Amino acid sequence: MTPSPSINPGALFLAFSRVGLSGFGGVLPFARRMLVEERGWLSAEEFNVLQGLCQFLPGPNVVNLSVVIGARFAGWRGSFAAVAGLLCAPVAIVLMLAALYDAFGAQPTAQGVLRGIAAAGAGLFIAMAARMAAAVRWKPRLLPFAVLVFIGIALLRWPMPAVMLGLLGVAATLAWWSLGQDAGGR
Amino acid sequence: MQAVAELFLEFTLLGCMAFGGVSALIPEMHRVVVEHHHWLSDATFVNLCAIGQAAPGPNVLVVTLIGWEVAGPTGALASTLGLCWPMSAVVFVLFRHWDRFRGVRWQQAVQIGVAPLAVGLIFSAGYFVGSTALLGASGWVFALTVAAANVGLRTLHPLWLIAAGALVGGLGIV
Structure with missing residues (x-):
């Protein structure tokens, strides 16, 4: 359980910035892969314990997880670095999409595309609910x-x-x- | 400026009840943002949900998008921080003491008891996004096909399903 001294806020920022961009509609599995399998910062058991806490509490689970992991290795600076890493690039991308939406969203084709994506999104939510129900x-x-x-x-x-x-x-x-x-x- | 402060407060409250994550909050966010404050229209809200799902990254981004459309950059900051800070603060304080109450009976009971509620919330989000997008019969057939494909074909990346949605939507099929 001794935190490695090499895991400073900068390393946390970089590690979580890769996690943030790696998934669509939820990146928790990618956080696990990075922390446990690729970098070995946590054992599988340690990850499960911390993930259990983050899923027990309300709120955005992967943000909560970043806060905990950051704090564990580098205190509050680590928490801020991990969350900033997690959110920076995806926020930039999503805001570019928002700018595109503001510019072209009213066009009929864009409306159709967005409605199709919403239909797929509704299906993905229903699938997620079904998987959770099975557990x-x-x-x-x-x-x-x-x-x-x-x-x-x-x-x-x-x-x-x-x-x-x-x-x-x-x-x-x-x-x-x-x-x-x-x-x-x- | 008032809208920014209100965004921050409303999303702070939302962050405290997000059992099941941000997706589970979608119907309640609609109630706050569209029905109560009239910050956005139905159509814009559901379009932002769609963009949030099609973009890479954590689910929390839909909150950033809503804040951005309501009040620009400061709005995006206010909604995102508002949603994240309460439970971030709790988890920051709590994680050192987690071993003490992890696995005790009341903790297990809450964890087991909240799971079916989260199922209901996420299912509501699916129903809600679909009905707010005014899907017709063909749209719902497509949505349920996507759901079945996502459950049945675990190796199929969900991005393909989103791309299929964009395609059938762009062609005017759904």
């Missing part, structure tokens, strides 16, 4: 909560804080009880 524990008990969230958020358009607080309380209590059942039942 949910105690599916018969807990997947109905996914349906309730969909009804509340997408169909009824209720505010998210109320929906989440209410349902998370019930779902977490049910999971807490199920953990006890599993521990006591066998």
Whole structure:
């Protein structure tokens, strides 16, 4: 667990700048590859522990992960360097796309292209939800909560804080009880 | 200037509830940005979602795009920082103590309990992007085909699916 002295903010910036550009719609797998497999900065177990924390908390997971990794090796300067590395190049690219959108977005062909991309994007979200659903524990008990969230958020358009607080309380209590059942039942 | 401050505050709140990441926030961001503040139109919002998905990088970029369209460079900075700072601060303080409560029963219960909610949120984002883009029957058939391809063909890079979307959209098929 001794941090290597060679991992300074500059190295963190460079390493995370490659991660930031390597994926589309989520770069977490690439962060793992860089940290564990390519550079050996973390063991697989260490990565899983830190990733677990970042997925436990709300917020942009890969940004949270960059903060933690940066802090671990180089304190708050490391955190800033890692996040800056992660976001700099993608932000520059996306702002260029925004400028193109402002210039040409109103044209019919551009509108069509964007609608097609939105259709593909909707499909990718649905696929992501399906993969996440496959990993949910105690599916018969807990997947109905996914349906309730969909009804509340997408169909009824209720505010998210109320929906989440209410349902998370019930779902977490049910999971807490199920953990006890599993521990006591066998 | 007022819009920039409001962007920062609204995205600070959004950052605190983003269970399941930024994609899970899309319906709620629409409610805040389009329905409540009328900063953007429906069409612009969904176009920004599409651009965010087609661009390389983390999902958080859609937030940068929204800030940019609402209030230019300072808006982009305000929305991105607003979304990132609360949980960055929490995680910065917490990670040294994570071993102490990792795996205890309430922590496991929250982690297991939040997973199906995140599924519902991401599914809502998919439904929401599709319906806000005013997809017709052919559009939804294409979206579901993309979903099936992404789940079934793990080696197929999602960029190809996005490119296919751009193509069928540009040709006016969806």
